[in-house]
Amino acid sequence: MRTHARPWWQRALLTREMLTVLILVVAWIVAASVVQGFDGPLTITYLVLDVAPVLLIALPMTLIIATGEIDLSVASVVGLSSVTFGLLYQAGLGLWSATLVSVLIGAVCGAVNGALVAYGGLPSLAVTIGSLALYRGLAVGLLGTTAVTGFPEAWTDGATENLGESPYPVITLGLIALAAVFAVLLHATPFGRNVLDIGRSKEAARFSGVDVKRTLLILFVLSGAVSALAGVYYTLRYGSARGDNATGMELQVVAAVLLGGVSIFGGRGAIHGVVAGVLLIGVLGSALRLESVTVNVINIVIGTALVVSVVAPRIAGGLRVRRRAAAGQRT
């Protein structure tokens, strides 16, 4: 028997992910030729700096959505981690130890979500809407409406500096490395296979010896930890630790993941598609901002793109059925 029904280039190119990559390329070309100043080196720098937290959080979110669950508390964890990082700095901790403690707190936040979902059997949508409010409340409660600022320049420079003379910030390397780690995890390890199996059939996964609960717990812990890391980055990038940092970012993350071809029903998704989805949102955002379009309109554009990307496969599927039916009638 043949291993594959179609040749390799078809399998690689005719995918939902490549569609997002294609749209990204087209959007880039259009923006570069139409929008004044889009193709300058500064655009790339700001693009990377802006999408970095969304990209970070989108990586574990991809795995969570691939299991059919969701984590809506991520932006609140960013806020909480920003606050704890600021307070720890005030208390005199160094950069790495403050980061480490913040990430650990994020992991605990994720573990609470994960335990309630996996072992409590509660729907992740409800659990993480609850913890979205809870973690944001904690963040704002800890610092009030004030902000911690005045971080050492060496720290903030690290978050925004470029690699030598190139337009790419130093953090690009970290982003690429983490994306690669998640890509390997999802696409080339037994754990990643289990994640997709859970999204397709929890029952069948359980009968194959997959510890569904533990897998979900691990994913939520990862999500919390990575969100906290994004929180530390966010704080240093803007030089300000505030309880309301990154409010609403969860929507951008989920939008990017779905635009990247991950099925909201679980069982389907790829990291390269999600990276393209994140960049697509980034390109649309910065192009429209350069054109002085208001945030409101940008949100409308991104929202429309999201709805289209979720609805389009449905319509395509429906058309195929209709065409087949029409073909049947002819005979």
Add this chain to the structure above:
Amino acid sequence: MPNAAPTLRLEGVTKSFGPVAALRSGTLVVQPGSIHALVGENGAGKSTLVKVVGGVHRRDAGVVELDGEPVDFAGPAEAKAAGVAVIHQEPASFPDLTVTENIFLGREPLGRFRRIDRRAMRDKASGLFRNLGVDLDPDRPAEGLSIADQQIVEIAKAISLDARLLVMDEPTAALSAVEVRRLFTVARGLRDAGKAVVFISHRLDEVADLCDTVTVMRDGAHVSTDAVADVTPDELVRRMVGRDVAELYPKVASTPGEVVLRVEGLESTGTFHDVSFEVRAGEIVGLAGLVGAGRSEIARAVFGVDRYDAGRVTVGGRPLRPGDPAAAIAAGLALVPEDRRLQGLVTESSVVRNVSSVARKRLARLGILLPDAEARLARDWSGRLAVKAGALDALATTMSGGNQQKVVLAKWLATGPKVLMVDEPTRGIDVGTKAEVHRLLSTLAAEGLAVLMISSELPEVLGMADRVLVVREGRIATELSRAEATPEAVMRAATPGASRSDSRTEGAA
């Protein structure tokens, strides 16, 4: 003559799925008052033909006529309205609805003020079950029904339609002799009332017992149609697979070794009680019993996907953590579950992913899976089990029922288990491959594998097992040696005492 036309006539019907030609030339003529068998290898196109008749698939070309009238159903509802009732191979019920609601979905009897007459509906359902000789609670939700009970619900649903044509796609695959007999009684009743019945099965003795005409299909095309009396089973098999088939139940003698699996006092309130047995290396132990006796539940508890309330399980002398399938697998246990579509397979995954789904932990090098390793494993095992699919990356959901079953077997054999528990291992598998599966099990047992085999097909249990444990109402009623295990002895032990008013006992002696 008003009844000159056959009830159903298909001629030259074709149906392709992309590049896969599932049906190349489907031809079937069924007369009223006849029970017509449709047989053929796994993937021969039987279910595809049935789905065309039932309005699930639209044919690409060809003729379909009902009572001489050409028909072209756009959906199952149209087929139903035209008097065609279909029992599909893979029953699909609504888990949140009750059994009764599932049966009458969309055609509930209406009472005064056009309200659904629940009482009438429930009474009808009970009547149907009484007719079929099963004691299923009409008010229970469909969720969690065993495959056999789901099959019963499908049968009840189809019968209640009172159609002119009843098509049954492997209705008996999960049923034991008693239920099969009741189903046959009902089918004969329909035939005598002038209805046409199409019956698909891989059990040729059932075909000989029930049907008057038999059509053989191979590779999506019609091969032959004869009166059942005119062809021998061997001849049928030859036409189905195009060659002679090796003997079924090839028993390889082996000397049992150490006890590998020991189950002591296993107890699950309301399901099974005080279950103790052991399986030695090199031994095949059969678990026989009626549908619902608790055989599958015992296997599931041992494997750890279900919890139990008391007792213990040891593998190779080491106690096994309850409720932990991963630990069971690590200890060398394997379970081919009853329900291949919900439990055995991730139907939205490819053959490769399914076959390697348990073994992949072992295939990983430094935690990384190389795609080649998975494909090699899948190619090897699907070759050994004669899996037929378009390609190894075809989704399991697109495969024929028997081929799906082979993938489940492949997936567990690929783990190299010490103890293999199989629940209806050959459900839906054709005669040719069945012999291969039996030979494989026999050979593996001879090499030291311990096998616990649950099967509703008595000849399979009797032919393969060294010992037979008969389960009755959740208890191990009797243990029979290979010599003692005759069909009569097993049925006697399996059937609850005649003093009990259990409708299932009827006709079971």
